[in-house]
Amino acid sequence: LAKTTQPISMDSYEGQEVNITCSHNNIATNDYITWYQQFPSQGPRFIIQGYKTKVTNEVASLFIPADRKSSTLSLPRVSLSDTAVYYCLVVTGRRALTFGSGTRLQVQP
Amino acid sequence: GAVVSQHPSWVICKSGTSVKIECRSLDFQATTMFWYRQFPKQSLMLMATSNEGSKATYEQGVEKDKFLINHASLTLSTLTVTSAHPEDSSFYICSADGLSGDSPLHFGNGTRLTVT
Numbered sequence: 001l002a003k004t005t006q007p008i009s010m011d012s013y014e015g016q017e018v019n020i021t022c023s024h025n026n027i028a029t030n031d032y033i034t035w036y037q038q039f040p041s042q043g044p045r046f047i048i049q050g051y052k053t054k055v056t057n058e059v060a061s062l063f064i065p066a067d068r069k070s071s072t073l074s075l076p077r078v079s080l081s082d083t084a085v086y087y088c089l090v091v092t093g094r095r096a097l098t099f100g101s102g103t104r105l106q107v108q109p
Numbered sequence: 110g111a112v113v114s115q116h117p118s119w120v121i122c123k124s125g126t127s128v129k130i131e132c133r134s135l136d137f138q139a140t141t142m143f144w145y146r147q148f149p150k151q152s153l154m155l156m157a158t159s160n161e162g163s164k165a166t167y168e169q170g171v172e173k174d175k176f177l178i179n180h181a182s183l184t185l186s187t188l189t190v191t192s193a194h195p196e197d198s199s200f201y202i203c204s205a206d207g208l209s210g211d212s213p214l215h216f217g218n219g220t221r222l223t224v225t
Contacts, residue, residue, distance in 0.1 A: 034213055041200065043113075043202045046215065049213055087152070096158055096204075097143075097155075097214060098155065099145075099153040102152055
């Protein structure tokens, strides 16, 4: 399984754009990248996933460079409610997800 | 979208008793369900993989006789914590997989177990 490395924590202010970068140097050809958000005492919530280049949905964008050894989750104009832990995962086939330590994002007013 | 429901959302039990946690896929059939445990300030740790109609596969270090998993139907898996002890107090989360292609896995909202 491809191991992921992401910052333990990040701080931001309301209205700012937040970029969380994750490295996954040994990602395999068929793997794709997925990001989850988790609030305290709740299960992880799917945010976005992608294989290469850029993916955008209503809540976030995901940038994946050509070598796919890293990815960046971009949250536009964060609010206090975006304070959460964000997990970057590399997915292989239909399998259980292996969670790393995640990034604890704290948004200040 | 796919919905995974867990029940109860929290439970308090006395040491030595057993507790059952249910995980249901509400709008799809889940051939496989996964059970995780999460301690405070830590990440999710996979406990076991539950396949409908067959025995669960447990991760190393997880006692199968203590954490009984039953996946009797395509929409329901249960985790029973037997003879619970205070160290079993944790947040238990399930996820269900039954969708095709690269659809993301969806998670239940977790069950907070407190053993007194």
